[in-house]
Amino acid sequence: MQAKLRRIISFQKVLLLSAATLFLISCEDNINEVRKINIKELNPVGEATDFNLKYTDSGKIKAILISPQMLDFSHLEFPFTEFPKGVNVTIYDNQGNKSFVTSNYAISYSGSNLIDLSGKVKITTHDGKMLETEQLYYDQKNEWFFTQKAYKFTDKGNVIEGLGIDFSKDFKTLDTQQITGVYSL
Template sequence: MAQSLCKIIRLVLISAGMISCESNINEVRKINITEFNPIGEAQDFNLKYTDSGKIKAILISPQMLDYSNLEFPFTEFPKGVDLTIYDDQQNKSFVTSNYAISYTNSNIIDLSGKVKITTHDGKILETEQLYYDQSNEWFFTQKTYKFTDKGNVINGIGIDFSKDFKTLDTQGITGVYGI
């Protein structure tokens, strides 16, 4: 009988311990959840960037989320961007994507989802993801792309190029490009 009583007491103690641990586990889980809320939000965002009295860019987006309060700050455009860029002669080039995120510390912009760049002189680049290094004014991707210039089409996987398309580094290309 003493052994049965010991087993019952152990079972009761283990059950009580497990019940108290259950609430502690839930508390520990809550500790590991990071608050990930934007510090600011803008709807129907329309930003005009000017320099020396001239418009340099117009950025339009249905939604902008500002996460500049985080250790690795960024700005997110979850519903995409529509960007018009003006060169020194006021020629317009256009950039669109379904999603964009700009990382403050690294000066990298990640564009994804039907990314399309159309330059003022008719060059078109289309891909599913494209990065832009703002510091070096350089675009790059390792995704498939389609580049069109004066009727010539290049398809490939992986491309790097300067913001003015004067320097192109293509990888894995197919198609014919005439000069």
């Protein structure tokens, strides 16, 4: 009788252990599913290839932005638009003169109106001024560029190199930091 009772108790232990294991395994799956729901994935809500945007004001083209790829992350708490394969921007002034901005990567933050250009950033103006750097920020609201990275600024054969520069969109106001080079006034 005791042997039969021991077998029943052993069977109950095995059954209880099996049930507990199944319960824990199924709970783990549910916990992982809940975790997935609570994590916002960093996936774009929109994507465009061979992107070509023309910005107009009062019927006049003010800028043309061309990029091989645009990713829209406007659904996030801090929305942004990413151009992982770079941008080529043509900017027109009121007289129709063209200036050009290129970079290997760009990201535009909607909330702060800040654009981060990086990777071989180059600005060339219609009158021959050129700025080259590895990273450059543009404050759209104040129409102001700035960087703390090394840069090279060329104007009519004069070359200035340095670390850190701030300047207005039209290059009329420049605030250079650590500079080297010769510049004729």
